[in-house]
Amino acid sequence: LVYDDVSMFLDTNANNSNIYKDDVLKEKLHLMKELDEILTIKRKNRGTIDFELPEIDISFNKYGEVENISKKTNGVANRIIESFMVCANEVVGKHFGNEDIPIIYRLHPKPTEEKLEILKNYLRHLNINIQSIDQITPKFLSNIIEKFKDSNKSSFVNYTILRSMSKAQYSSNIDIHFGLATFLYCHFTSPIRRYADLTVHRTLKNYLHANNETTKNYLDYLDITSNHINDTEIIAIDAERKLEDIKKVEFMKNKIGQVFNGIIVSVTSFGIFVQLDNTVEGLGKYEDIADDYYEFNEQTLTAVGKRSRNVFDIGMEIEIIVAKVNEISNEIYFYLNR
Template sequence: MEVTEKDVINFLKHRRKPTYFKMFLKKLGIPKSEKKKLRKLLKKLQKKKIIRYEKGKYLLTEWKEEGDLIEGRVEAHPSGYGFLIVGEDVEDLFIPPPQMRYLFDGDIVLAKAVKRRKKDEAKIVKIVQRAVKTVVGIYKKDRTGHYILLADTVIPHRIYISKKEAKKKKLEEGMYVVVEITEYPAPKVRGRGKVVEVLGKTKNTRTVAEIVARKYSLPLKHSEEAVKEAEKLSPVVRITKNRRDLTDQICFTIDPESARDHDDAVAIEKEGNLYRLFVHIADVSYYVKEGSAIDREAFERGNTYYLPEMALHMLPERLAAELCSLRPDEKKYAFTCEMLINRAGKVVDYDIYESVIISKAKLTYDEALRLIVGDPALEKKYPDLVKPLRYMEELAKILMKAKEKRGSIDFDMPESKILFTETGDPYDVVPYERHLAHRIIEEFMIIANETVARFMEEKGYPFIYRTHEEPDLDKVIKFVDLVAGLGYDVSYPEKITPKFIQKIIEKATGTPEENLIRFMALRTMKQAKYTVENIGHFGLASDCYTHFTSPIRRYADINVHRMLKKAIRKKFTKKDMQELPEKLKVIADQCSKMERVADDAERDALEILKLRILASHIGEEFEGVITGVVSFGLFVEIEKYLVEGLIHISTLPDDFRYDEENQRLIGKERIFRLGDKVKVIIERVDEDLKKLDLLLSDDSLKVS
């Protein structure tokens, strides 16, 4: 009797447990002469019905659906272990180091939960999707062979190449290369790959950007098709019957000094006790048609990626920096949100429409501030902007007060910027100051985002909202415990509200631990995302919010514009009402996902460059604050550079005991706790592994 697919499936359903190949032969009565046929059949079934995993066991894919198997994403930790991230409402599973030797950060896997004394562990059954395919690493050779050390994959894997290839590519130890993985590491199997590009030995700022771009699979250039589409677009701007002519209005842009793409321009008029605010946003959706090559690429990218000395634009250069950018003295298509706002910061009337504008000036944030506080030279240069900017200052302060009253959380974390030499090498880190001019634009963009979101919600049309769920109760309790441990009089909330978090931050304002408490509050929060359901924005204490103001660099905003245009033109059909929610959900999910990628990539690149700067300061002393207390030591953020390093417990000259509940290391003469100020010495910097080893200075070891 010949064994069929149905026989194998029924047998596995009946057994309900993983089965060895030999068991099939025995239980199904298959002669040895038919072994090859059975293997072929099992291989065929692996593509659709069964899973093969450890030591040649087979099981049904549908077990996953019945709850026996869990699908999740691997989150690697530099110490060698990892976690299986299953979902927001499911506790993460611990992945022990032996299994992590074969896994990469971001891999999608199937696993089963295995009971352990302290915490459930994940036993990996199958790798569904690999996160890393082409990656940058360093060429090395030793007695084990020639290999590429993947230095930026959280856990440093080795991908071996042949001696012949190393010779052919003229590789020298220490060279950075791009390697394509052809065989992933597995028990008794080395990871293997082929070198697809040699980047060279010098790791300059540009190389760092390329390394990070390749790590996160960021597109380094636009397709020929998209570029050609952009080149064909007409630069002519016409005032048509569906657009308001605002070309005489005094509006202007306020951006960072280095900005090349200008998304938004603002204008203001005062009417008694009311302010009429105009927020003009570049009308990108006029140029980017749904389904075009430009649109498809923008969807894939999700947003622009800002890496050191390099921006990977969501849109081709001709659009991002030319056609769409609201450059001064040029006629531009815009999408306008006009709002009448009272002294309480409430929008009492509004209008949303398509327009044509001419920006009268391109100000930097510093220039805007100088015009507000008074700078005779600038006032002479921009005489028409002084009064509007002073009105803007008044309105921004009203909006800030209203936002604070409703409980909006101002995390206002310290930021830093890297200074580069003329040749593009990083040499120092300085604080990035956010001042009144930044807040003016921030407040105006927030009120415009809220206004268009409320308009769409009231209409009941399909839409993309920017949402932020309230934090989990257990995380809030941990936050309260940590703040109480720092000596603050706080109690558990009856209800979790933004105002509760805001009040704790206010208590810490002006204290040495202010930044730490802001950071801890931020860590308590869930991540904001894009959704088609309006569930409000916890952090902003807003019941209705979206992203409308940055369509040059965010794909979500382009789609917000498309929906708004449908609404104001009364073009929504019954078919749209049925089909658009699902379509917009796909866009919202993609934009949320790529936003995370952008955040991680930008943070990675900055951290590498900061470590490069610190490599020239080995042996020097710096002030820092303890940001983490763990069983193996103290994490300390160096205040000047805003970069975190580890003081390993083995370097402390005392027998320290870890007090997990109170986040402390307790020694005979000294106790270290979260938020303590300490002085540290740079001991070792590994830029490739992103590791910073610190030593505690003698001063910090003294009993205070």
Template sequence: MGKNRGPKKRGTRRKPKAQPRGVLVGRPGGFGFVQTAEGEYFIPATATAGAFDGDLVEVAPFERRGASKGRARAGAGGPPAGAPAARVLRVIDRAHDTVVGRYEVAEPFGVVVPADPRIPYDVFTMRADAPEVPDGALVRARLTQYPTRKSAACGVVEEVLADEAGAPTAGIDLIIGRHKLETVFSEGALADAAAARLDAEGALAAGYRDLRERFVFTIDPADAKDFDDALSLDFLEEDGLWRLGVHIADVSHYVPWNSSVDLDARRRATSVYLADRVIPMLPPALSDELCSLAPDCDRRSMTVDLYLSDRGDLVRAECYPALIRSKARLSYEQADAILVDYKEAIAAGDDLSWRLVQCSRLAKLREAARAAAGAIDFATTEAKVALDGDGRPTDIVLRRKTDATSLIEQAMILANETVAAFLDERRFPCIFRVHEAPAADALGSLVPIFQEFSWFTPVMGRRLVAGDAHVIQEILEASAGRSEGELVSSLLLRAMKRAVYRPENEGHYGLASEAYCHFTSPIRRYPDLVVHRMLRAALTRRPEKFDQEVAALPWIAEHSSDMERVADTAARQSQELKMVEYLQDFVGQAFSAVVSGVAGYGLYVRLDCTAEGLLPVSALGSEYFAFDPVAYTLVGQESGKRYRLGQRVAVVLTAADPAASSLEFALAGGSSW
């Protein structure tokens, strides 16, 4: 009798193997790279499967049967030799629902050629659907069908951005189009703004305090038009205290909840400061005129009086609406000049100079107290491109922190904290500015990088991972003035979580504030306008639709956070575009640069003017360079040559492409500095 082997085991269904996922980073030429948990993959132009730059994709690595498939070959501007290659299996999440580009008539189609060279797919529209669009216009098209291996991308023209794609302003128009920024106010909003009136007597009758005799002054950038904050300073002999008045434009009086001008402002959520223009949150009749605290003009304000000891300690504060008249308007450069050379002016009894000097002294005391509490000061360098009357770049101007900018900054921070605390203590509705502590893994990832620098100690590393704000400041101070100083500041800044708006008070890590809100810029930020309304309601009475606005606070906070990110990105891209335009005249010249980023496909290098570009790995030599994602290094497998973050290198600018807002470099003489 044969052995009973039992029932046969049925074949089990194998669970499909999870494929790597990541965001496609496209490159001009159609190819790209995807960074996944399994590593970085090169995606050939023929294997993108209709994916666009920025799309979240699933990829399948090629079998490694030879350099032609399994590993990429080095090429000019291409991947590193031997880099693992893959193909896109599918797009999980699309980053683009619209494309901006040049409209070309090709009956019966209108073909939109993307302005972004990282999107290598033309979008076909039907000419009959938009016969009025001129050939060569700059347009935004909404995608109705994404490209596949068998079909083209299709769409409809959504907006004409400019009649000529080659116009001098076209680059900025493209950025506006990509981010869908509103540039035209509704008729209702314009009518609301035109109908607004100051009515000084009405303000006083309604309980505004008359502060027009105070010496009030403004300090702003030289090219500013919307002055939404002003200061005053007086010494009160009877109390032995300094009274620092922070006077903010009373925008809420002119922009009531759910009015036409309010609805426009709420959608925009912020003014956008581009390289060649400002897209305001409010119509110019308000932003540049009636709300702007221009000199020698009566203006409504929400005022916070901060009573400070001679050591800079806040003793008490008071908030109220007021009527003010600015006596002086200064640029930051003018204010700094006074702070450098003030003795003769003070001796002559100049009312402005001694106030500036005392404001600066108190600001330094406040800054020191804030640092002792754990506030973090990132001494960043801001680059702004100077333009001529036609919008062409003439120079790159670097802006750094000065005594005048610190004076304003410290006054505004204290006013914001005071208003937030006032509303929070009364449990009154508000939109708070929240900054959470950085994640331990984000800070921990910096330790291997900082260990490369002699000043970084093991104790610093342990405290950094623990999120100690004081050690972050120590690291910033230790690296300041060194070649890696700005890089260290940049990496720490990237490790920070982004500050956001929320209807709950959760504190501000970076400022070491228990409660913080944005109150000081209601002309250009919608959350500040909301805070003004809440403060007025807390001080006087709740308006008719107050509960309706309170119910909308969570949505307003989230929307404002999103639009802030959009505005910041658009502003940065506009400056980068003009930098690239400016540097076109310097192609072939050598520069000193710092390695600001490392990837498998090359090094990102930053010039002293803050312009950044790619030094492709193919320009480092013919050998294979291995990418270490932990230490952020590229190491030559044959020579052992090592490139790391913060390293200073000599480079030559080889290409400047305004259409892609990109710079490309090669090593100068094949050596680093």
């Protein structure tokens, strides 16, 4: 089965399609979709935070040069598998927790009070007034993301909430997973590409074979292993982000002078960040805006023209011209059109 084919079959409800002819297979695929919908509702009701963050899709030509950058779209088939994987991770984690058998868990601590206070102030700009940071639960944040899902402020909302989050980590200790609004969660479904999953598989294998002595000796290394893969995960994430930035700059350096449409995702004291439809983000400096002198208003997170009173606000659609790129710092700069 191919993800795209399954998504096409389920999205169009193409029972008579030539994609699949096996009636048993068709029924199973529809049952999988139905189960995913049940699991999704269950997770949503308990408060799982489902971030709406665009993934990047980079294509290359035969010479290894960046040919195109676009927003990756995942179909219903991808969502089904992801849903089932989360469910499997929960089941395995809860089983070991209930059996009091130590494994490597995937923890996501609650955000710090300092970060929640910052988030509280940002949310005020969206007319969301919070009396106490105790109100900020996973379900509360999930509802905010859902509220702005189809809004131009969606990107700002998602990234603002994401920046307030603590970093997820691996540990042999038992604690919450704040983002998933659950307890006793582990990574189990990807032992080929994640070492944490492989350690859980090894523990499960020893448990199933009642090899308690081997399990005991092996578990002595859980803390060391957790610390190591936490460190390597940070390195891997940083490398991935840097590579994406490099490729975005490589792509946009050939677009100097071209016009694009984008959405303002951040207004700061030094300029305005605009995100294009292809996920590329660039900075428009106030000094490069010819029609007026713009001042940053920290209270409203806007930039206001001193003479014209024109306003740049988060979520505003705007036309930009690619001004330049810096291949040393991997930064992209725009001219903002009014």
